[in-house]
Amino acid sequence: MTTLCASTNATAHGLREIQHVQPADSSHFQTTNFDSEVRLGFAHRVRFTRDAFDPANPALREVFAGDRDIATRRAVAFIDAGLMQATDAEIAERLRAAFVAGGRAMPQLVEIVAVPGGESAKENHEIPDIVLQLVNHHRICRKSFVIAIGGGAMLDAVGYGAAISHRGVRLVRMPSTVLAQDDAAMGVKNGINRFGKKNFVGAFAVPYAVLCDERLLETLPDAVYRAGFSEAVKIALLKDPAFFECLERDAARIAARDGAAANPAIRRSAELHLRHIVDGGDPFEANEARPLDFGHWAAHRLESMSAFKVSHGDAVALGLLLDCRYSNLKGWLSDADHARIRAVIAALGLPMRHPLFADHAALLAGADEFREHLGGKLTVTMLRGVGQGFEVHELDHALVRQAALELA
Template identity: 35%
Template sequence: MSAPATRWQVRAQRPVAYDVLKTPALFAPHNDALLAFGRREGARRFVVVDANVMRHHGAAIRDWFGQHGVEVHLVTHPGGEECKTLEACQDLVCELDTFPIHRRDDPIIAIGGGVLTDVVAFVASSYRRGVPHIKVPTTLMGYIDAALGIKAGVNFNGNKNRLGSFEPPQAVLLDPAFLPSLPRRHLLNGVCEIVKLAVIRDRALFAQLEADGAASIAACFANPAGEAILDRAIGGMLEELAPNLFEEELARKVDFGHTFSYGLETRHGERLLHGEAVLLDILVSVQIARQRGLLAGDDAARVFALVGRLGLAPDLRVLDSGTMWHSLLDRIEHRNGQQRVPMPAGIGQCVFLNDITRRELDAAVPALHARIKADHELVLEC
């Protein structure tokens, strides 16, 4: 008779606490917001900056650290999905090893778009089994979405974000002064994520976009209406993320637009930015919701009209029901065996579907083409 097993139970909880701070003119000489994190005496900072940001703001960033007596090692990262790799992480770790930092008192700082903040967060989660990091998003996508949560990751084996971790930042510092230097396409890339939030969870935000979205885009969100749109989008995103940071609940409203887009973006990475793929997913989802009777015709029309009013230009030529179906199958694995696809049941209302069929996708693509062709407010090509 075998002896009873011996068991030692370990139960622990890791507290998560970080602030998302709007800090205009972050690198102006008088602004000391960054000094609130980490040691000041003998401070050293390893700072990773997107190459485009470095061209526009590199001198001001370098000067700020010098003026505040912080020893800094600036590393330029090229950014872009093609650089979201393990090799990029290894390069950063090699740079880190040449510039010793205190494990708890010298946070790594990431200044750039969502790709860069993802890569740096993944490095921070791995280096010495975890060092603190601060995110300074410089794209609209990062500002209202990618930099706000605790997910970090890199692409691997032809799959987006296949390797990653949950790593809370020490802080996220939002400086709207970076937004006017964005190319229009990259500004609209972030707008697609705001549209996502509006359609699936926030009717008031949708109305704000209808009334003031176009003018806010033209002003790079530097006008009062644009600031209000961004603040509401950030607040809404954090309301969704905060109770479920580690994604224990896999039915998430913020996954709207992130089911079929996964495959489209992977296959057409040279043609589609992330938000552009999300927008296509949104439109396909609206079409499916309309076909099912979940979404009233008037609400569907408002979504299509808003896309046109904001100057968004979905490239319908890349839509392919086969690619989207395989993307859905992959998401089933990611969502632990169920589709859990968020769908609009009205502007600002969400239901989750687990029974989308290939036939529905096959029907949705030509129906969407016909709808867009008939709607002269939408631009067919980027």
């Protein structure tokens, strides 16, 4: 017989008991259970603006407005070397000037450091180590700030350094690529690659704030700019058919970098990613299903198979093409919807094929890697129609092979 004492009442300590299970024969071992649910609340401040460093723009000051002791805090800023180079280091000057103008409404900016951008930022522990060293050197406490300005890769690496410094100092992200603004910076994940595997090392940590400045995108090379829209296509396919129609309508203008079409698409994609993370009930990804990773089992594999020469954004476009064709071959996705998806990806100027798809055996090994990273059984999102994702737990290898060979 088992004595079951289930309670959802908060205790005097504020602990919420979930279940006390006392096996009948436990007296001999005298086990006492205090199994409890840990509930956490975080503010996730996400703002979009233009010209964040213009002293007349209050957006940056407002990020810090909730902290009454802000004048006593310090900040160390990390800037993506690609962004630094593209702006002739002017970005650092503008940042410094913004902090000077902010006066006591802002933390004291003690140092600005350029760190490598791109996937190589995640190749080793170099960037997290630099963050640790500067947090130590400048006595950045848990109420002070690490500011990271750059692409998704360096945000992941700097964010990881911030997450493990004092078990978490405040992180302000200023994403400077489309992909970082429309997806990566919205998340609560930080990390670096190890053993040739994406994000093998990392930590979940909610950033203190995310400030997206559309001006930062102006110096992006065309290919990097466009690559970020694969994540917008992904989230539209999963969650928002009307948004997908906007992308269909505006794809050519977006590819031509028309801000009037592109910026609303970036914001909508960001909002959908954010809503999923905040309202989806699984921000730290304890469940097996990871719908935001639609197209990603193959994407991550293509990145590592190419020694990270294929960018994450391009790999996601290719991964979407593969899983949409697979869904189509399975009879889940109609020919018409499949054609629409291919047309949008093509009109956005994203890659439509890659020779690495010919190595379908190596590709398929990615499914197992993906499963291992998520934990539990294989769970991959497939598509029944625009806005109709669903989970499957096995892949038909012959059909993956067929789809992959068509895209090689």
